[in-house]
Amino acid sequence: MSESSVREVSERWSAHWYAVARASSLGRDAPLGVVRLGQPRVLWRDASGTAHCADAACPHRGADLRLGRVVRGELECGYHGFRFDGGGACTAMPCEGRDAKPSRALCLRMHPVREAHGFIWAWLGGRGQGALPELPWLPGAPEPGPRAASVEAVWNARFTRVMEGMMDLHHFPFAHRRYAPSAYTRLEPFEVREEGSTIHTTGWLREETGPSGSGLHFDIRVGYPGVVHLRFTPRLQGAVVCTPIDTEHTWICARFRQDSLRVPVLGWLASRMALALEFGFIQPDDYRMVRHSLPRSGALGQGAMVRADRAIVAWHRLHEAALGQHGDTASAS
Numbered sequence: 001m002s003e004s005s006v007r008e009v010s011e012r013w014s015a016h017w018y019a020v021a022r023a024s025s026l027g028r029d030a031p032l033g034v035v036r037l038g039q040p041r042v043l044w045r046d047a048s049g050t051a052h053c054a055d056a057a058c059p060h061r062g063a064d065l066r067l068g069r070v071v072r073g074e075l076e077c078g079y080h081g082f083r084f085d086g087g088g089a090c091t092a093m094p095c096e097g098r099d100a101k102p103s104r105a106l107c108l109r110m111h112p113v114r115e116a117h118g119f120i121w122a123w124l125g126g127r128g129q130g131a132l133p134e135l136p137w138l139p140g141a142p143e144p145g146p147r148a149a150s151v152e153a154v155w156n157a158r159f160t161r162v163m164e165g166m167m168d169l170h171h172f173p174f175a176h177r178r179y180a181p182s183a184y185t186r187l188e189p190f191e192v193r194e195e196g197s198t199i200h201t202t203g204w205l206r207e208e209t210g211p212s213g214s215g216l217h218f219d220i221r222v223g224y225p226g227v228v229h230l231r232f233t234p235r236l237q238g239a240v241v242c243t244p245i246d247t248e249h250t251w252i253c254a255r256f257r258q259d260s261l262r263v264p265v266l267g268w269l270a271s272r273m274a275l276a277l278e279f280g281f282i283q284p285d286d287y288r289m290v291r292h293s294l295p296r297s298g299a300l301g302q303g304a305m306v307r308a309d310r311a312i313v314a315w316h317r318l319h320e321a322a323l324g325q326h327g328d329t330a331s332a333s
């Protein structure tokens with residue numbers, strides 16, 4: 001990935017909350033390394049269990065802090081053993097002796113973190129003035145629990161294309177023609193509602209000559225930038241978080257929860273089965289389409305959008321507005 005691509009992702013897309021990892025992936029004994037928004041990041045928990053996130057390059061001489069360890073809640077670099085507390089301050093330089101005072105240049109580049117809804121969220125961009133906004137979580141989206149199951153994936157596709165795919169209803173009878181009724185091609189009725197940075201799209205896919213409101217029903221909400229709430233049925237719902245790894249790759253984590261079987265193990269098993277079917281059979285169709293769409297970036301003006309793409313247009317408008325706050329929008333992608 002070129003330096004300019006790294007800069008583009010890390011500077012222009014970053015002034016938002018993104019889910020960067022599953023909360024359950026981050027234990028107390030070891031740091032967790034991820035690449036998000038174009039940069040390696042290190043996560044760890046301090047002695048109280050609070051999660052922290054920093055850029056992974058050690059301020060001493062650049063070693064990858066993801067190769068270090070956690071000692072009594074402090075992050076220790078694996079190269080020379082310098083230690084850092086949850087505020088990013090260097091607390092120990094073994095080579096200089098116990099009484100040495102680390103300079104301010106030895107502070108980590110920290111990022112605000114929240115732990116909520118089963119995810120670690122990080123604000124990886126500039127903070128500007130004032131308090132940070134609320135997480136883009138959608139109330140009602142499935143929370144972690146005994147009847148919920150989750151899965152992670154990395155797609156070789158740009159974040160913008162992945163988000164387009166998440167909101168797309170009318171691809172169903174074509175991209176999923178192996179499983180879906182191929183006659184249900186007409187999207188009507190179809191509605192898109194926007195409220196702040198939330199987009200809610202509902203619709204029915206029916207046969208061309210079928211009665212309005214018959215066929216397959218879809219109900220999807222998106223919290224900009226990358227939170228999706230899928231209401232498959234009243235008793236099966238999904239939450240999906242999507243986060244750019246870099247310009248070309250996207251991290252996806254999906255959680256399904258079914259509410260028909262209330263026995264914990266059976267409930268989890270049913271959710272796991274639904275997830276396995278979705279990611280084993282349905283999502284590969286989506287991935288095939290999204291991965292090979294050209295240009296790889298998706299943006300307003302790059303395609304001839306139609307009525308059925310209205311939710312996607314709404315998301316792109318939010319995206320362009322967000323990018324506009326951080327410079328030009330000419331290469332919005």
Ligand code: FES
Pocket residue numbers: 058059060061062063077078079080081082
């Ligand atoms: S590079 Fe991290 S302690 Fe030296």
Ligand SMILES: [Fe+2]
Pocket residue numbers: 171172175176282286
């Ligand atoms: Fe799909």
